Amino acid sequence: MPMSQGEYVRSPNRFDERITADGSTRWPVEAGRYRLAVSLACPWAHRSLIARRLLGLEPAISVAVADPIQDERSWRFTLDPDDRDPVLGITYLAEAYHAADPDYDGGISVPAIIDVPSGELVSNDYPQITLDLATEWTAHHRPGAPDLYPKPLRDDIDEINKAVFADVNNGVYRAGFAGKQEVYERAYHRLFARLDALEERLTDQRYLVGDTITEADIRLYTTLARFDAVYHSHFKCNRNKLTEFPALWGYARDLYQTPGFGDTTDFDHIKRHYYQVHTNLNPSQIVPLGPDPDTWLTPHGREQLGGRPFGDGTPPVPTADQPVATEVTNR
Incomplete structure (x- = not known):
């Protein structure tokens, strides 16, 4: 790197x-x-x-x-x-x-x-x-496919994506692979300042931009899905766990329980990769057993905020080549 x-x-x-x-x-x-x-x-x-x-x-x-x-x-x-x-x-x-x-x-x-x-x-x-x-x-596209990058919202999606990439998606790596204390601390503070802002943003709205799932939600979700399992401990991003952000944790579970998100999330692959490949950070290569993946299936209550996950479309149906099962795996 x-x-x-x-x-x-x-x-x-x-x-x-x-x-x-x-x-x-x-x-x-x-x-x-x-x-x-x-x-x-x-x-x-x-x-x-x-x-x-x-x-x-x-x-x-x-x-x-x-x-x-x-x-x-x-x-x-x-x-x-x-x-x-x-x-x-x-x-x-x-x-x-x-x-x-x-x-x-x-x-x-x-x-x-x-x-x-x-x-x-x-x-x-x-x-x-x-x-x-x-x-x-x-x-x-399948009949009923959502518009993940709607033209009227592209400027807003691009803006939030830029901030989320800099401070969250890439921010956890900047903290985890920092070679100096002050560099780590700078990335750490930027990460949690952005998570605090996202927590506030998502307290009163179901999705990041508009009232449907967009590209912005996909980009944030993949970092949130790995946060407590990997980034909190392995990358020293430990001011808060995801589960300690009420809105972000509810938002992440809402997406996880939406077809397309949880059924492409494999915590076993996630944890084995980070903890066994990054031997400079984890020389023992021991893979932690937690967190309990079943917590991702608990009620989130985000429906009360309104919004329509797929807009005027419909959820995807299961297909033969889905890479993981429809329920969370931790094999």
Whole structure:
């Protein structure tokens, strides 16, 4: 991980080509052509799984799930027979990166969209991937799919996303991987100042922007889902637990109990990845048993705030390739 003056610096996304509906790029929208490589542990990849599920894109875009435990070559498909992804025929995600650029020597990250015929990585640009799923793949959305990035609300969504990314999504990493005390403290205070502001915002409204689920909710949820299980202890973000924020905890449970969120959340993969891969932070590699995942299924009472989760649409129905079961797992 790159560091500057003891501060964690997230690497830019090297592969940022887009898949478009109008033919303006070399990658056209085409059902069955692309495969989405994810880790169920990774919050950035988790976003794409939620969006894909909410929009009903499972028949159009297949998914490859990596082992939550990386080795020196990063993400690997050792959950599959013969340790190879059955569609791409590769053991390591790095093989798709090098098919796109044989000289690439940077980090290997998920989510990654791969062109199946060529085996080339198309994009690892996680912020744009979910936006394009919502706006470029509309011809393949299921009937009743929600509008996750409605045009009238895009400025507001972009604004809240920018703040949440800087202080929360990336903020927990800036705290957890800080190399100096003052750098850690700065990230810590920014994180909890933003969580306090979000707590206030969500006390009287069900969702972050408007009265339906949007891209903004997806981006915040994936960090909240990992907060008490990982970030509170492992990343030293321990002023408060998520469960000690009444509005945020209710909001997170509301989303978790909404199809598309809880059924793509795997606490086992999440905990094993962070606690067993980050040996600099957890040399023993012991994975904590708690928190109790059943608390995510307790009543949240957020319905009284109104709002319509899917707007004029409908919830997604279960599909054969859902990466995890519809109930929380802690295998």
